[in-house]
Amino acid sequence: MGIMGFLRDRMGKILAFFIGFALLAFIIGEVVRSGGSFFRDDRNELGNVSGEKVAYDEFAKKVEQNSTQFRQQSGQGNLSPQITSYIQETTWNQMISQLILKKEVDKLGLVVSDDEAKSMVSGDNPNPQIVQAFGDPKTGQVDKNKLNTFLNNLAASKADDPVRQQWSDFISQMIEAKLSEKYVALVTTGLYVNSLEAKDDYEAKNKLANFKYTVLTYASVPDSKITVTDGDYQSYYDEHKNEFKNQQETRTFDYVSFNAAPSSADSAAIKAQADKLVTAFKATKDDSLFVQINAETKAPLVYVHKGRLEPKLDSVMFNESNGFVYGPYLSTGSYKIAKLVDARTEPDSVKARHILIDDRTIGVEKAMAKADSLKKLIQGGKSFAELANMFSVDKNSAVKGGDLGTFGRGAMIPVFEDAVFSGKKGDLKIVASQYGVHLIEIEDQKGSSKVVKVAIVDVPLKASSQTQTTVYSKAQGFLGSLTKDNFDEEAKKAGIQKKTATDVRGVAAALPGIDNAREIVRWAFNAENGDFSDKVYISDNQYIVAHLVMIKPKGILPLDAVKKQIEPMVKNKVKAKVLTDKFAGALNGVSSIDQVAQKVGSQVTPLENIVFANPVIPGSSAEYKVIGTVFGSQPNKLSKPVEGQQGVYVFVLNSFTNPPALTNAVREKQQMAQTILQSADAQIFEALKDKATIKDNRAKFL
Structure with missing residues (x-):
């Protein structure tokens, strides 16, 4: 108990x-x-630069900012996986460069003082972007009144005004750029070209060599006539080891793709679906709403000039009357129906200015009323430019009196364009958009041409669920049949072509034939060598099964990882021994290159005016070793066999033509220094990146 x-x-x-x-x-x-x-919370650690953490949430925020900027500049709404990958890569490089530079700047104690920062904005030598934004086109100088008005408006704005944050970000970027400029200047100040270097460079570009050569090419020796040993591979690898440095870990995998493209029955069913829409499309009174309800691509209805529609429509719509319906027709993977909503004649381009009123805080009605009050002030004689400077939240145009310049169709949002292209010179118009309420003045209109507004309903040609299920089952069956070593064999049995994705980086967004490959790349970077995929991966109409066949770690790659890559060069090295022996035998007892060529069954080729700085043999390729040996030779003396890029050479130097003596070493030194400086920026940062310890975890996050 x-x-x-x-x-x-x-x-x-x-x-x-x-x-x-x-x-x-x-x-x-x-x-x-x-x-x-x-x-240790490393779940948010996207990377690490010499002990400095790169946070994923900060990276994601900057990617979103850069993506938004790209959309605004390009006019693209949706970004492709490839564009997204490019923005992510650019953002990553920006962040690690900033961290690397910050460490160097802090180490050296470099700073940008408050006075320097102020000078870059309002001093005698302002930042070029300040000049661009606030400059007077006539003088090319900053308009102090515009700049001061902007700064005063900024100081008076609310703390949560987005313009404040944009300005703060701009100042931070400007200071970072100035620190980078100081660091590069500090390093490049130590670059120096001496007189001997200037003389060598001058002679390399102007001293001429005249010689004859004969060559036995590697192609003249069949692969079947040589034996390549492991020692040959090892020897070549040891000599070129530093060439096999892998900057980032990569993975190679084989994969097969089962295509779930729409069947003929699927196509017929979707065509019938599109046919049913035609009658309703003809009868509808609200074309925009019909498109929003029935189209896969819900594009706004806008006026376009001839040449802006796809060819099938462009040749029809400009000759028909309103209400005409064309289709269904097959285009870019969809059945489409197009309706001519309106046609009219309008200007080719418009010059306009606007005052943008923010409706987020006061509401649309009050913003419209404010715009109407400003309109009456302008009609009463008040300056549009002054009011724009005072009231417009579009600060980029406000500092220029609201001026938007001259533009054609497609440059602005549709509601704005419809207002300025349908009005006449001198009109003041008020319209609301997603950005706020615009008070617009049409300053000028030029040209005249016909435009059309076409509503398009697209019905995508997609595989039916039955087709997808059938193909997915085949892919699943293939995956279920795999063992560690039978991927190739099973692919042959299934009659599917095996493809290989070679040296894929962890952040790759696409692969050959696969536009959206992030999921399968992420799998590859979490798998072990020899693994096949844990499931069937789906990308559009493709059902993919993969097999990881090689992992190349960051750093110097081992021989096994590069053996296939270096095989052609190793074979040439072995062939070079055969050809060198052949030339060595031919050189015994001869006194001319013609006799050597005759013995080996080759020809003699004369060359004139070859310079050391451009070591190319005409009709062949760059032959650095051959040309270098020529410039180190004595005239009228048969050379020993020289192993080149295309084959083994024997030559005889006829003569050198020396250039006039260098009389202006100063100019030569300046030219060389300028060339060095042009590439210094990139080389400095590459050297710093090589020196830094960079840990890249992006493959696990993106």
Whole structure:
């Protein structure tokens, strides 16, 4: 009874201990499997630069900012995986460059003082972007009145005004750029070209060599006539080891793709669906609403000039009357129906200015009323430019009196364009858009041509669920048949072509034939060599199964990883030994290159005016070793065999033509220094990146 009582009394503590122990073991197990640490929060660590963390949330914020900027500049609404990958890569490089530079700048104690920062905005030598935004086109100088008005408006604006944050970001970027400029100037000041270097460079570009050569090409020796040993591979690898430095980890995998393209039955069913829409499209009174309800691509209805529609429509719509319906027709993977909504004649281009009123805080009605009040002030003689400077939230145009310049169709949002292209010179118009309420003045209109507004309903040609299920089952069956070593064999049995994605980086967005490949790339970077994919991956109409065949780690790659890559060069090295021996035998007892060529069954080719700085043999390729040997030779003396890029050479130097003596070493030194400086910026940062320890975890996040 004593023991049972003891257990009853302490059972709660015992259970709590074991439950706590089990929970801790579970957490530790999960952490070990995920490669993280319970006590160190690295789940947000996208990367690390010499101990400085690159946070994922900060990276994601900057990617979104850069993506928004790209959309505004390009006019693209949706970004493709390739464009998204490009923006992510650019953002990553910006962030690691900033961290690397910051370490160097802090180490050297470089700063941009408050006075310097102010000078870059309002001093005698302002930043070029300040000149661009606030400059007077006539003088090319900053308009102090415009700049001061903007700064005063900024100081008076609310703390949450987005323009404040934009200005703060601009100042920060300007200071970072100035620090970078200071650091580069500090390094490049130490670059120097001496007189001997100037003389060598002058002679390399102007000293001429005249010689004859004969060559035995590597192609003249069949692969079947040579034996390549492991020692040959090792020897070549050891000589060129530094060429095999992998800057980032890469992975190579084979894959097969089961195509779930729409069947003929699917196509017929979708065509019938489109046919049913034609009657309703003809009858509708609200074409825009009809498009929004029935189209896959819900594009706004806008006026366009001839040449802006796809060819099938462009040749029809400019010759028909309103209400005409064309289609269904097949285009870019969809059945489409097009309706001519309106046609009219309008200007080719418009010059306009506007005052943009923010309706987010006061509402659309009050913003419209404010715009109407400003309109009456302008009609009463008030300056549009002054009012724009005072009231417009579009600060980029406000500093220029609201001026938007001259533009054609497609440059502005549709509601804005409809207002300025349908009005006449001198009109003041008020319209609301997603950006706020615009008070617009049409300053000028030029040209005249016909435009049309066409509503398009598209019905995508997609595989039916039955087709998708059938193809997915085939892919799943293929995956289920795989073992560690039978991927190629099973692909042949299934009659599917195997493809290879070679040296894929962890942030790759697309692969040959696969536009959206992030999921499968992410799998590859979490798999072990020899693994096949854990599931069937889907990309558009493709069902993909993959097999990881090679992992190339960051750093110097081992011989096995580059063996296939260096095979042609290794074979040429072995062939070079054969050809060198052949030339060596031919050189015995001869006194001319013609005799050597005759013995080996080759020809003699004369060359004139070859310079060391351009070591190219005409009709062949760059032959650095051959041309270098020529310039180190004595005239009228047969050379020993020289192993080149295309084959083994023997030559005889006829003569050198020396250039006039260098009389202006100063100019030569300046030209060389300028060339060095032009590439210095990029080389400095590449050197800093090589020196830094950069950990890249993007493959696990993106």
